[in-house]
Amino acid sequence: MKRENRQQADAVGRIVDSYDCQESNLIAILQDVQNEFKYLSEEALTVIAEKLGVSTAKVYSVATFYENFSLEAKGKHIIRICTGTACHVRKSQPIYDTIREYLALKGKRKTSSDGMFTLETVACLGACGLAPVMTIDGEVHAKMTPESAVALMEQIRQKEDAAV
């Protein structure tokens, strides 16, 4: 096993231990692991299954049931467009379409080819009073338009470029 893989496995193991290896805490464990590594790798799922003493299939079945879990690596910045009813009637779809175009995402791709952004939708952020809403890395941005959304992403791009 590669060194970084071993490190990841150890870190996952520690998370499982912190929940006393209890099977009922599976969802919380998956959430913590995803928080740490941004996604759930095959190795991580295997480690969790072994530590909990359940089949990998069982862990996989739970991980794939819930919308929040991702089995693929994500981009550095995660953009979520709210497509809840309130945002929908205040036109959130054009914002989503514009960003997809901006990131040149085709088909089922959600992450830009430079690995910088991942675009997702969320059913409702509960910030309906501010519709349409989007979040960038968990921070809520209110009353968006396609233009202001792209402007925000440009800002991030510039910051990232400046950092390089």
Add this chain to the structure above:
Amino acid sequence: MIRRNKLTRDTFHVFQANAKNALRQSEQVTSVLICAGTGCIAGGALKIYDNIKAECEKRGLTVYVGLKHDSDEEKSLHVKMSGCHGFCEMGPLVHIEPMGVMYIHVKPEDCHEIIEKTVLGGEIIDRLVYKLDGVAYPRQEDIPFYKKQHRVVLENCGRSDAEDIEEYVAKGGYAAFEKALFEMTDEEICRAITDSGLRGRGGGGFPAGRKWDGARRQKADVKYIVCNGDEGDPGAFMDRSVMEGNPHSVLEGMMIAGRAVGSHEGYIYVRAEYPLAVSRLKAAIALAEEYGLLGEHIMGSDFSFRIHVNRGAGAFVCGEGSALTASIEGKRGMPRVKPPRTIEQGLWAKPTVLNNVETFANVPLIIRNGVDWYRSIGTKTSPGTKAFALTGNVVNTGLIEVPMGTTVREVIFDIGGGIRKGKAFKAVQIGGPSGGCCCASDEHLNLPLDFDSLKSIGAMIGSGGLVVMDEDTCMVETARFFMEFTQKESCGKCVPCREGTKRMLEILNRIVANKGTLEDLDLLEELADTITNTALCGLGQSACKPVQSTLKYFRDEYLRHVVDHHCPICNREKPHPVIDAEKCKGCGKCRKNCPMEAISGTVKQPHSIDPAKCVNCGACVSNCPFGAITAAKEG
């Protein structure tokens, strides 16, 4: 953390008296309350909080964060982060007590002026005051949005520091629990809840007292109290605001339920999308444990109770009771066949009381103020108030609380301020993807919002989302939107929901694209009937409500899609056919065949199409013998 002595009943009374005293004193000095709900935080409320504090320090004003206050100090004030004030559209909101002033759309750079003019000078800053039709409303209670409301459950949300247990106790908190613990038997608590007529605020409206009493009668060593905070309805955020703004009221309601049914453990299941609610609840639980209001031998009695917080992971179906308990157990959140009911076999197959956040938040109020008080609000069959999230194309979006039985018209036009940009009202979707819509008829607008009246028109209160739609919203597209949501969220366990919603979505997609037929409408109705009658859980059984109610009240919009093949709303931006003047021989065939009489011209002269009348039916294109008319491009 300071280790405190756990409160006994006597020391609780002392604590309560001290807290009330501190509250009275703190009310003498100015308090600046900054709304720290999710909406206002997104608008920059945290920066405003920091700036206000910095401005005070610059002027040598002592800032108190909790209730504690040294009355000798001359120049001092309280700065608090409160729960959601409800008027999210106008956020970030800053409230100044005891003047009762509310400022809207506050920016971090306004803080200097707020401290200088209003706090120190007692002067009102006109620019930050809410105005409507030329009238300024500096005081919160005068604003029409608030005036028609009756805030009971949400009352403390915008007025208290959510994380301050002392303030909660000072305002009467935990007194109901104390009463339930020492002065009432389990049977008496259940009877009080039954007599109050409290009905579950999560959607179905099942009498809470009957549920509790059912669980109380179960003979089992272990029972559970579960609070459903998986507010998945898109367009609803009442429960979020209660959990964020008044977390102790939820805990207290659960503790009273625990005492009533003989349970010692409670779980709160919160959506993953509500991180602030999770952290506020956890902080509240830690504080309650520190004071000995949660834990072993509460207030020196033999009653023990613990509460855990579980975070959801993004599955709408987990709002359904049996799916929610499966998710707490760490499994896929899939519903199961009932019976056995949750009160017999719920969490870990033990008797379980499952209510939603708002229901639990009502409980302490009922125990504290009495059954008669509660029944004096609302209607006979639906007593009390209901919180609604008012969103969509309405002027005043936000969180409101009104007595049950308030009419749709009062909510949308008096509180909501009517439709944005002066457009016409078309419909309001009540209860999200599991609910139906009300149209603009007088019968619907005068409909009282309560459990039974809404059922009569095929809608339901659901968890309380009210999404207002204006004339620019196509109801067929809206129905399609909801079906897409439910289809995506279907857990796949039962065939009617898994396959049925998929086929319905296909049909709706076809109709929206103007490729549907009249037969499709019959097929939709038939499928909707079948799914409603055969699906396993509430999600499937109510999945077709938006389609059924739009078919009933907005059938003409479906007809525009399937008969005219043109919807004036969806296809508005679609270019109309154009007549090429060079190719046109002026035969007049297009003019004669145009059903809308949109084409004009004299014989042997090039004709033209009036875009205002044209509905893009394509009749002219197919009837032109010279190929002079180019069809509109597919939008």
